[in-house]
Amino acid sequence: MMKNTAFIFLFSVISSLVLLSCDSSQKENKDNMSSKNKASKQTGKLAYRNGGVTYEVFVQSFFDANNDGIGDLQGLTQKLDYIADLGAEAIWLMPVHPSPSYHKYDVIDYYDIHKDYGTLEDFKHFVEEAHQRNLKVILDLVINHTSDQNQWFKESIKGKDNPYRDFYIWADLDTIKEVGETKEVTGDSDNKYLWNEAPGNEEKYFGFFWKGMPDLNYDHPTVREEVYKIGKFWLTEINIDGFRLDAAKHIYPDDRIDDTVEWWIAFRNEMEKAKPDVFLVGEVWDEAKVIAPFLNGLHAIFNFDLSFTLQEALKNEDASQLLDKFITSRKLYKETRPDFYDAIFTTNHDQNRILSELDGNLEKGKLAASILLTLPGSPFIYYGEELGMLGIKPDEKIREPFLWSAKDDTGITKWIEPEYNTASTLNALDIQVADSTSIYNHYKNLIQLRKNNSILREGEIEVVKPKSKKVLCYYRILGDEKILIVHNLGKKSQKFDNELLKGEIIFKTVNKNLSKNTIPAHSSFIISK
Known part of the structure; x- marks a missing residue:
């Protein structure tokens, strides 16, 4: 993300001043799973986040x-x-x-x-x-941020003496001129204009995403x-x-x-x-x-x-x-x-x-x-x-x-x-x-x-580098158990190391078996080792 250095520095100054002011007031495939690749041992309330x-x-x-x-x-x-x-x-x-x-x-x-x-x-x-x-x-x-229709903001725009004024970030026109009114477009925000007018206020309020979304002052x-x-x-x-x-x-x-x-x-x-x-x-x-x-x-x-x-x-x-x-x-x-x-x-x-x-x-x-x-x-x-x-x-x-x-x-x-x-x-x-x-x-x-x-839920990953760039291959490893996963991203069959392909197929996306050292087009295989 590109930064407007002057803006960021002065915004910090504004925030610090505001802080001083405020101080006073987070299935075939399933059936073919080998016993070696048994169901997850993960239990309890945290299971869903760990691979689920x-x-x-x-x-x-x-x-x-x-x-x-x-x-x-x-x-x-x-x-x-x-x-x-x-x-x-x-x-x-x-x-x-x-x-x-x-x-x-x-x-x-x-x-x-x-x-x-x-x-x-x-x-x-x-x-x-x-x-x-x-x-x-x-x-x-x-x-x-909140909506500009949030009651906090409705109170904030009433003036500098309102208890909710500093729930949001306000700056006078001279400060904004020094800071700069715009930012670069970023991956998470295509808004360019940071400071917004509010009826009856000489100061403007800050909104990173849009004037209808005023930022809260943390x-x-x-x-x-x-x-x-x-x-x-x-x-x-x-x-x-x-x-x-x-x-x-x-x-x-x-x-x-x-x-x-x-x-x-x-x-x-x-x-x-x-x-x-x-x-x-x-x-x-x-x-x-x-x-x-x-x-x-x-x-x-x-x-x-x-x-x-x-x-x-x-x-x-x-x-x-x-x-x-x-x-x-x-x-x-x-x-x-x-x-x-x-x-x-x-x-x-x-x-x-x-x-x-x-x-x-x-x-x-x-x-x-x-x-x-x-x-x-x-x-x-x-x-x-x-x-x-x-x-x-x-x-x-x-x-x-x-x-x-x-x-x-x-x-x-x-x-x-x-x-x-x-x-x-x-x-x-x-x-x-x-x-x-x-x-x-x-x-x-x-x-x-x-x-x-x-x-698959909890194992680490180890990449295998095949000769063809169209093939993605990696191991998933948990303790002394591991499985090989192979994907062919290409629209044609791809050659592969036959030794690596040996093992029990526990999942496949095409109704074909691996033969003659080839991976069928646009297919994936999971092999128990």
């Missing part, structure tokens, strides 16, 4: 129970059996709080549910039902205490299991990255007081050396590097560099925090859908799943990925309705007219369930295999 799959849901698009065209919590509750049957062990809900926007990343009230989604009682019932199915619940918590002790209260409410009163923390890098500006890390350490400590086994996974778009210290405060960080390199490898049919950075990063993370978790994924709600990135090629889509679900880490799957859903930005188009049936539109949301995912472009779930070769069954088989295989 988390299913990301945009409630608005998932299932509509009251027939108003918008997905809701009652609908999601009705579909918990589907998510559990797929093999997921946790659900991550994109924001559900009252908000003026469809995506709800600008929160008006942290203690309530958006009326389109239901009520707080609906949410409590959802959590109870999820837990009965051994599904953990991770809630998207947006605490870098130099204010009361802000910190209020955010602790919010987290503890959802963990104790509602009994959720953890948070996905939006914009985790941006609590303070880039030159105060150490302060941001310290905030997350403090937040983690407070949340663990409320729920010792809480899980905190953060969004930090940056390189590994910047990410690593955050693992002292957050249990896991989303691995964007893997997402991007996986896409490029599949597009170019070149596996030669795919895992180098992944393994180097994991080593760095382990040195920083031995008990870290790596949140791996193909794409999420902020990116073009993986199958659209792969030009709709289902074989490559299956390969993406095969690679993701055989790597070490905690895989996150974006809703509809298992159907091969398509979508290209703007964001609404990568969050289209889940297509449950080709014949019956019961529950299919209608808040947006789908462009990429219709009966003519995508096989609905009911069709795919009945097709053993579908991408849905491919995902389900792999998830179930991973769920019941301790090496």
Whole structure:
């Protein structure tokens, strides 16, 4: 990320001054598993994060129970059996709080549910039902900023003497002129204009993402205490299991990255007081050396590097560099925090859908799943990925309705007219369930295999370098047990070392055996050694 040095320095000065002012006032394949590759020994409350799959849901698009065209919590509750049957062990809900926007990343009230989604009682019932199915619940918590319609901000704009003034970051025009009003576009923010006018105010307020999302001021002790209260409410009163923390890098500006890390350490400590086994996974778009210290405060960080390199490898049919950075990063993370978790994924709600990135090629889509679900880490799957859903930005188009049936539109949301995912472009779930070769069954088989295989869940990785750059090969190792995983990213068969291929095949993605030292096109094999 490029930095505006003058801005960052002066922003620090502003923050320090604000702080002084304030001081006074976180299946064949399954059946063929050998006894050597036995089910995971991982038990207890932490099992889901250690190699288990988390299913990301945009409630608005998932299932509509009251027939108003918008997905809701009652609908999601009705579909918990589907998510559990797929093999997921946790659900991550994109924001559900009252908000003026469809995506709800600008929160008006942290203690309530958006009326389109239901009520707080609906949410409590959802959590109870999820837990009965051994599904953990991770809630998207947006605490870098609020909505400009949040009551805190409505008070803040009333003037310098208001008790909520310093809940946000304000600066006079002379200071802003020195600081600079713009920033570079970054991976997580395409906003350029940082300072925003408020009616009746000579000063302007700071908003990293957008004028409708004013940043909170974490130099204010009361802000910190209020955010602790919010987290503890959802963990104790509602009994959720953890948070996905939006914009985790941006609590303070880039030159105060150490302060941001310290905030997350403090937040983690407070949340663990409320729920010792809480899980905190953060969004930090940056390189590994910047990410690593955050693992002292957050249990896991989303691995964007893997997402991007996986896409490029599949597009170019070149596996030669795919895992180098992944393994180097994991080593760095382990040195920083031995008990870290790596949140791996193909794409999420902020990116073009993986199958659209792969030009709709289902074989490559299956390969993406095969690679993701055989790597070490905690895989996150974006809703509809298992159907091969398509979508290209703007964001609404990568969050289209889940297509449950080709014949019956019961529950299919209608808040947006789908462009990429219709009966003519995508096989609905009911069709795919009945097709053993579908991408849905491919995902389900792999998830179930991973769920019941301790090496795939918990094992380390050792890369094997084949002669062909189109072949990706690695061992997963746990104690004295290991399995070999081979993927052919190419559209033609590839030669391979016959000695390495010896062993019992416990999973394969094509109805062929390995013969004549070749790996069939666009295929994956897991071999017990």
